[in-house]
Amino acid sequence: MKSRPNTRCMFAGGNTPEGFVNYFGEILEYNTNRVFIIKGGPGVGKSTFMKKIGQDLLEKGYDLEYFYCSSDPYSLDAVAVPQLKVAIMDGTAPHVIDPSYPGAVEEIIYFGEYWDNEALIANKGHIMEYTNQIKGLFNTAYSQLKEAKVAYDEWKSYVQSCLNRAEYQRQADLFIGRVFKRFDALGKKSRARHYFACAITPSGIKDYADTLLKPGMDVYPIYGGPGSGAKELLMRIAHIAEWQGFFTERSHCPIEPDHLDMVIIPELNAALLNIWEPFRNTVPKGEGINLKEGIDLSLCIDEAKLGEEGRKALLDSRRRFLDLLNKAINNIAQAKVIHDQLESYYISAMDFEKIERIRQQIVQRMLKYENS
Structure with a gap:
C-alpha cells in the first residue's frame, strides 16, 4: 500500500460569456500512456463509472485528479492518474472528444452498446423535448453571461480610471x-x-x-x-x-x-x-x-476621483453584473433539473451489470502501467 493518496479537484471546462470553454486537452500533462473516452447519453452512468474507478485507485494509494462538470459540480467529467499517466473522461457534448492517436493512446468506450434501444425509442418525444429545452436554457444563460460581461467591463473601466x-x-x-x-x-x-x-x-x-x-x-x-x-x-x-x-x-x-x-x-x-x-x-x-x-x-x-456620479455609476454597473450573473446561474440550474429528468429515461434503459464488468477490466488495465 502506498502512502496516503492526495486528491485534487478542478474543472476542465467552464460556463463563460464566450459560451462553454474547455481545456480537456490539458487533463494529462504529457507522455500519456492511455486515455479512455466514454461516449453515451445522459444518465448512462459515466460519472458513477469514473467515480468507482477513482475509488478503486484511491484505495490502492494512487494520487488522483478529479475534473468536475460545471453544469453539475458533483458529477465528474474526467479522472486522471498522474502516476500511471492514464485518464478516463466523458467525451460527449458539450465537450466532444475524438482520439488524436486512435488505439495507440486513446480508446473509445461506447455505452450505447449497453442500453435498450427500444426503451429509448419509446420515449423519443420526451428525450427530444428535454434535450431542446436544456439547449435553450444554456443559450439564454450564455447570453446573460455575455450581457454580464458588458456590465463587468463597465465596472472595470470605472475602477481603472481611479x-x-x-x-x-x-x-x-x-x-x-x-x-x-x-x-x-x-x-x-x-x-x-x-x-x-x-x-x-x-x-x-x-x-x-x-x-x-x-x-x-x-x-x-x-x-x-x-x-x-x-x-x-x-x-x-x-x-x-x-x-x-x-x-x-x-x-x-x-x-x-x-x-x-x-x-x-x-x-x-x-x-x-x-x-x-x-x-x-x-x-x-x-x-x-x-x-x-x-x-x-x-x-x-482612489474612488474619490470619480465624484458622486461616477461612484453611483460604478455601483450600478456592479449591481447589473451580479444580477445578470445570478440570472444565468438560475437558468443553468433549471437546465440541471430538466437534465435530471432526461437522465431518468436512460437510467431505466441501461444494463449496469455489463457496465460494471467493463469498469473492473479498465481498472486492471490501468494498473498495468504502474512500472511503465
Whole structure:
C-alpha cells in the first residue's frame, strides 16, 4: 500500500460569456500512456463509472485528479492518474472528444452498446423535448453571461480610471520580488497547464482551489476586483515563471477566460491567487499551507476621483453584473433539473451489470502501467 493518496479537484471546462470553454486537452500533462473516452447519453452512468474507478485507485494509494462538470459540480467529467499517466473522461457534448492517436493512446468506450434501444425509442418525444429545452436554457444563460460581461467591463473601466498606476507598479514590483527572490533563467523549456479552479455552476460559484494547495505550500493572496490590475499581475507572474523555465498551472477566470485567477508554480512550492467577490471571497483553507504576505491592490485605488456620479455609476454597473450573473446561474440550474429528468429515461434503459464488468477490466488495465 502506498502512502496516503492526495486528491485534487478542478474543472476542465467552464460556463463563460464566450459560451462553454474547455481545456480537456490539458487533463494529462504529457507522455500519456492511455486515455479512455466514454461516449453515451445522459444518465448512462459515466460519472458513477469514473467515480468507482477513482475509488478503486484511491484505495490502492494512487494520487488522483478529479475534473468536475460545471453544469453539475458533483458529477465528474474526467479522472486522471498522474502516476500511471492514464485518464478516463466523458467525451460527449458539450465537450466532444475524438482520439488524436486512435488505439495507440486513446480508446473509445461506447455505452450505447449497453442500453435498450427500444426503451429509448419509446420515449423519443420526451428525450427530444428535454434535450431542446436544456439547449435553450444554456443559450439564454450564455447570453446573460455575455450581457454580464458588458456590465463587468463597465465596472472595470470605472475602477481603472481611479488606479494610481505608479503606486500599483511599485507595489507589484515589491510583491513579485517576494515571490521569486531570484530572477535566473533555468535554461530549460517551460510548460504550462490550463484549467478552471472556479466555475459558474447550477449551485452558484464553486471553487476547488483549496484542493490544489498542498501542505507546506507558500500561498500569496492578491486582493483586488475588476480594474485593480490583479489579473494582469497574475499574467505577469506566469510570464516571469515561463521565462525562468518553471512549469506553471494556470487557472482561468470564468468571466474573463483569457485571464487568470490563480497561478501555481510547483518548483517554487508557491501559489498565487486572486481574491475578489463573488468568485473567491477568502483565501482557501488548504491544510498546512503557509499564508504569505500578499498584496492589496485596493490601496492603489482612489474612488474619490470619480465624484458622486461616477461612484453611483460604478455601483450600478456592479449591481447589473451580479444580477445578470445570478440570472444565468438560475437558468443553468433549471437546465440541471430538466437534465435530471432526461437522465431518468436512460437510467431505466441501461444494463449496469455489463457496465460494471467493463469498469473492473479498465481498472486492471490501468494498473498495468504502474512500472511503465
